[in-house]
Amino acid sequence: MSALISLRNVKRDYPMAGEAVHAVRGVTLEIDRGEYVAIVGPSGCGKSTLLNLIGAIDRPSDGTVMVGDRDLSRLGDRDATAFRLRTVGFVFQRFYLMPMLTAAENVQLPMSEARVPRAERDSRSLELLGYVGLDERTRHRPTELSGGEQQRVAIARALANRPPLLLADEPTGELDARTGAEIIALFQRVHADGTTLVIVTHDEELARTAQRTVHMRDGLVVDDTRDAGRGTRGAGGAA
Amino acid sequence: MRTLLRHRARTALAVLGVAVAAAMLLDMVMLSSGLRESFAQLLTSRGFQFRLAPRGTLPFDTEATIARGTSIAVRLAAHPDIEAVSPVLGSSLHMMSDGGAVTTFGLGVHPALQGDYTLERGKDIIGSEDIVANEDFLRLTGRAVGDTILLAAGYNPLLRAATGERRLVVRGKARFLYLSAAQPAVALELRTLQEMTGAAREDRVSLMMVQTRSGAEIDTLGAWIERVAPTVNAISTREALANVDQRLSYFRQIAFILGAVSLVVGFLLVTTLVTVSVNERAGEIAVLRAIGISRLHIVQQIVIEGIVISVLGATLGLALGLATARYLNTILSSFPGLPEAIDFFLFQPASVWRALGLLVGAGILAGIFPAWRAGSLAIAQTLREEAVA
Numbered sequence: 023m024s025a026l027i028s029l030r031n032v033k034r035d036y037p038m039a040g041e042a043v044h045a046v047r048g049v050t051l052e053i054d055r056g057e058y059v060a061i062v063g064p065s066g067c068g069k070s071t072l073l074n075l076i077g078a079i080d081r082p083s084d085g086t087v088m089v090g091d092r093d094l095s096r097l098g099d100r101d102a103t104a105f106r107l108r109t110v111g112f113v114f115q116r117f118y119l120m121p122m123l124t125a126a127e128n129v130q131l132p133m134s135e136a137r138v139p140r141a142e143r144d145s146r147s148l149e150l151l152g153y154v155g156l157d158e159r160t161r162h163r164p165t166e167l168s169g170g171e172q173q174r175v176a177i178a179r180a181l182a183n184r185p186p187l188l189l190a191d192e193p194t195g196e197l198d199a200r201t202g203a204e205i206i207a208l209f210q211r212v213h214a215d216g217t218t219l220v221i222v223t224h225d226e227e228l229a230r231t232a233q234r235t236v237h238m239r240d241g242l243v244v245d246d247t248r249d250a251g252r253g254t255r256g257a258g259g260a261a
Numbered sequence: 262m263r264t265l266l267r268h269r270a271r272t273a274l275a276v277l278g279v280a281v282a283a284a285m286l287l288d289m290v291m292l293s294s295g296l297r298e299s300f301a302q303l304l305t306s307r308g309f310q311f312r313l314a315p316r317g318t319l320p321f322d323t324e325a326t327i328a329r330g331t332s333i334a335v336r337l338a339a340h341p342d343i344e345a346v347s348p349v350l351g352s353s354l355h356m357m358s359d360g361g362a363v364t365t366f367g368l369g370v371h372p373a374l375q376g377d378y379t380l381e382r383g384k385d386i387i388g389s390e391d392i393v394a395n396e397d398f399l400r401l402t403g404r405a406v407g408d409t410i411l412l413a414a415g416y417n418p419l420l421r422a423a424t425g426e427r428r429l430v431v432r433g434k435a436r437f438l439y440l441s442a443a444q445p446a447v448a449l450e451l452r453t454l455q456e457m458t459g460a461a462r463e464d465r466v467s468l469m470m471v472q473t474r475s476g477a478e479i480d481t482l483g484a485w486i487e488r489v490a491p492t493v494n495a496i497s498t499r500e501a502l503a504n505v506d507q508r509l510s511y512f513r514q515i516a517f518i519l520g521a522v523s524l525v526v527g528f529l530l531v532t533t534l535v536t537v538s539v540n541e542r543a544g545e546i547a548v549l550r551a552i553g554i555s556r557l558h559i560v561q562q563i564v565i566e567g568i569v570i571s572v573l574g575a576t577l578g579l580a581l582g583l584a585t586a587r588y589l590n591t592i593l594s595s596f597p598g599l600p601e602a603i604d605f606f607l608f609q610p611a612s613v614w615r616a617l618g619l620l621v622g623a624g625i626l627a628g629i630f631p632a633w634r635a636g637s638l639a640i641a642q643t644l645r646e647e648a649v650a
Binding site: 036070071074077079080099100103104105106107108111112114115116118120121122131132135136179180183 | 266267544545548549550551552553554555556558640641642644645647648
């Protein structure tokens, strides 16, 4: 398999209260097309920062982040926005749906930005909501949906422009165990349909479903496991 | 729009606030130019370009009069640039009744040349025994068109004795252009009033109005009039307006300052509301950026919010401003000594649209700062802060 994502000695520092916080301290990592990767580790270890760097919503302080043939560390705002629109789908812990829009309209947002014709937007949003099991809830607003249903809509929105890469940050963090399990099953299905998945999670159940688990601590990758017993590949600061 | 509908009460209050600012701005614009324009319309409406008042006075400012009015009028009328001269004598008159006397203002005019009143009903003055009266006079005296009344030029209330009495017939009802509201007034032939007041001996008049032919050189003609009639001040309409302008400069300054304050208040209201809205939605905006919505699109949405609030506020403010202007005009127009026809607040479409355009422009500017903030949000940092919050 070819590498879809390639990180080389990536660092990310933040200024905070007058001091530099080293959120990511030099991570080297490759993720192949079609992989399902879980990034795990204690709070504040840099998992979300790493995900943000892969998704081009943050820039590394040092090192390179390549997704496909694009060097994300060199993208300007317009190119980074276009990259996020067409190449990645984001799923967040708190769903972040637009409260005044219906489920279908929320799913249509990225398509509308990508200038997909209206008829296609309509049909594809219904198709995607059907895909996540919400055929009957297309006209409901987020406040009329349960947490699990909202996260399903968020997943449908993330898949709207058929991105090859789906990034999820604690997608089951706000859900109960049963609803979380439904979302996990949905991610497995998305992966099975060919999308590369990178998920940051504390949820062991979710992490167990991934093909590969990257462990982080103090801004470094300390372990990288491909199915149990397959060994490690790429270690933070070691490359 | 949907974002604004999310907080209906807050949006409604903001629109109301902008509407009040717009109404005030509109009223100040109408006030700043209204009085001057209204005066200009009044002075030019009857086509007289000069008012001749006794030297050193303004028309009807004092009780001073011009002697030998007829000879001056004849001499002036002979000038090739002068179309007509209309002499006017003003005096108090008293209508005798069983209970005493009702005092009214009397204007002696040449009916065919006069520019002081317009006939509303009945007939104009034809003979020396005819008068026209205004609504206030008829109401106050209980008389009607066709009645014969006894008017006196002088009345001593202690002796209940009248002088210069004349029996006159009310031929018509008229509206007097330069008199203040609720002032009873009558007009009669100049010669009749001169005879009643004793001014006939010296042929005295209070004022002469001069109509010029088109193309006349006003400044040259004014100088000529004052040379020919050294006992008069020849005040051109332009000078009168300049005089009015000078007297109204305080009005305009206050109107300008209050208008500017309204504009700033409207601007700050829109900025505050949109900024609060952006701050509340920082997480949402960061997510929109994260899923690929362009910075331009976000900026457009926020600016549109400002525009919608401004346009709604300006539209509501237009109605509110016109209503308050009408109400205030009614109060101010009854100010003693001011012609009834004067409007303090004059609706001039160009000025009004300019003012409201300015407010909508301010609304657009007001949306730019919060829009710029929204477009510049650091996505990852905002999401991190939202997660912590």
